[in-house]
Amino acid sequence: MKPVLDVQKISMDFGGLRALNEVDLVINQGEIVALIGPNGAGKTTFFNCVTGIYEPTEGSVMITPPGKESKRINGLKPNQVTELGMARTFQNIRLFPSMTVLENVMIGRHCRTKTSVFGAVLRTPRARREEEEVVDRSYALLKRVGLGKYYSELSSNLPYGAQRRLEIARAMATDPFLLLLDEPAAGMNPHETEDLKRLVVRIREEDKLSILLIEHDMKMVMSLSDRIYVMEYGKKIAEGTPKEVRANPRVIQAYLGEEENA
Numbered sequence: 537m538k539p540v541l542d543v544q545k546i547s548m549d550f551g552g553l554r555a556l557n558e559v560d561l562v563i564n565q566g567e568i569v570a571l572i573g574p575n576g577a578g579k580t581t582f583f584n585c586v587t588g589i590y591e592p593t594e595g596s597v598m599i600t601p602p603g604k605e606s607k608r609i610n611g612l613k614p615n616q617v618t619e620l621g622m623a624r625t626f627q628n629i630r631l632f633p634s635m636t637v638l639e640n641v642m643i644g645r646h647c648r649t650k651t652s653v654f655g656a657v658l659r660t661p662r663a664r665r666e667e668e669e670v671v672d673r674s675y676a677l678l679k680r681v682g683l684g685k686y687y688s689e690l691s692s693n694l695p696y697g698a699q700r701r702l703e704i705a706r707a708m709a710t711d712p713f714l715l716l717l718d719e720p721a722a723g724m725n726p727h728e729t730e731d732l733k734r735l736v737v738r739i740r741e742e743d744k745l746s747i748l749l750i751e752h753d754m755k756m757v758m759s760l761s762d763r764i765y766v767m768e769y770g771k772k773i774a775e776g777t778p779k780e781v782r783a784n785p786r787v788i789q790a791y792l793g794e795e796e797n798a
């Protein structure tokens with residue numbers, strides 16, 4: 537079976553700065569893969585290149601959604617990438633603060649609806665049915681991430697950890713086959729991080745999703761990931777199982793270097 541995501545030798549230049557330098561990364565169906573590395577290594581830039589926020593300067597990004605043809609997605613816009621089945625969350629939470637918790641998920645779901653603007657304005661029976669489906673699906677997702685009872689709250693009133701879970705629900709609402717999570721545990725306490733870990737595993741199992749996450753919480757990365765890629769200064773310096781990566785001298789050096797500089 538082809539990998540669901542196959543990134544080959546992508547590079548990204550910002551003026552004279554090469555933020556990514558020929559990075560390869562593969563995700564197979566059902567895998568949980570982590571992308572780690574010291575601050576500024578290029579992890580978020582990698583996510584941005586894969587999800588259409590930036591077009592990589594070089595290299596290729598291929599996806600193969602389960603049961604579908606492979607497609608090269610370099611240069612597509614973020615909404616086109618989402619429609620093809622890749623959804624993401626952001627390091628700096630990007631919810632709509634003045635919308636309710638439920639509405640934030642509904643926004644994600646609308647990328648899968650077919651009603652035209654006219655249908656929505658005229659409230660045709662089809663539009664009404666579709667809207668009901670959006671509400672039901674969105675509420676069901678909220679319950680799955682443990683936020684059902686907060687559906688009518690403004691998203692900005694939620695505690696930080698809950699906002700991160702809401703972002704995951706919104707991403708899930710787009711029916712992805714691949715979910716990219718940018719530092720999902722950032723700012724969470726150990727109890728919330730444990731809950732998050734369970735949620736990620738459940739999502740993979742129940743929805744048959746593949747997951748790529750950027751994360752600094754090494755305990756979480758080591759216990760959750762099937763495989764790990766390590767980056768430093770825009771380059772991939774190691775890949776392997778958690779056990780292999782933990783024992784890799786190059787990785788140990790990169791992290792010790794970070795501590796010394798801190």
Ligand SMILES: Nc1ncnc2c1ncn2[C@@H]1O[C@H](COP(=O)(O)OP(=O)(O)OP(=O)(O)O)[C@@H](O)[C@H]1O
Nearest residue numbers: 550553555573574575576577578579580581582627
């Ligand atoms: N839009 C941009 N314009 C110019 N430089 C950028 C831009 N985005 C990122 N960079 C630079 O690219 C490098 C990689 O940054 P990136 O945010 O991808 O690292 P990161 O590994 O995600 O770091 P962190 O763990 O701190 O989030 C950094 O030197 C950063 O300053």
